[in-house]
Amino acid sequence: MLFDWFSSAKPNVYLGSIAVVNDSNLSKIESFFSITGNSLQDHIHQKLEEIFCLERISSIQEPKKSDVGLDVVIVSLHGGDAFSINFGTVGLPIFWRPKIKLxxxxxxxxxxxxxxxxxxxxxxxxxxxxxxxFSLKGLFRWGPLYHKEDMEILLYQACFELIDRMRKAI
Structure with missing residues (x-):
């Protein structure tokens, strides 16, 4: 009972903004070769909002002294691919792995x-x-190697690590 007076209450966490800001040169190259356009970014943004389903800051009438806001931004989103550019007898392989940075x-x-x-x-x-x-899909190129579902797995892994770090910091 005595220790309850000295323990601090955990703050309430409210959601500020969520965004996908992907302005790297690699993503511009990737979108140039992609038929789908920004659908991956839109899909990942929607999944990010589902993951961080907190009460919005705008819904608070009077914030308490201990209330905390959270902003989450995806600054890098690459789907991953590999191909080569041939200059006669010389070929230049170009590849990048799928990546998400929060x-x-x-x-x-x-x-x-x-x-x-x-x-x-x-x-x-x-x-x-x-x-x-080197799978059949990769060798014969029946569409993109990494679909939205593959990128969701990376998103979930990154969000899990992010939430764990934030939980330990609060």
Missing amino acids: VSRLYNLKQNKTIKTFSVSKSVTWGEFIAKQ
């Missing part, structure tokens, strides 16, 4: 002061990437 910020709502920032990056292992390249 950046988040926890901040005090009353003071709008950043408490801590986090960054998590997840990509497919080299072994898995090479195995997928």
Whole structure:
């Protein structure tokens, strides 16, 4: 009973903004060769909102002193592929693995002061990437190697690690 007076209450966490900001040169090259356009970004944004299903900051009337806001941004989203460019007898292999990089910020709502920032990056292992390249699908190219479902797995792994880091920081 005595120790209850000295323990601090866990703060309430509210969702600020969620975004997919993917402006790397690699993603521009990838979107140039892609038929689907921004559908991967839209799909991943939707899944990110499903994962972080917290109450929005806009719904709070009067924030408490201990209330915390959370912003989550995907700064890198690459689907992964491999091909080669041939210059006569010389070929140049070009490849990149699927990757998702999340950046988040926890901040005090009353003071709008950043408490801590986090960054998590997840990509497919080299072994898995090479195995997928030499599969039947990779050899005959029946569409993209990594579908939305494959990218969701990376997203879930990155979000799990991000939430675990934030949980330990609060």
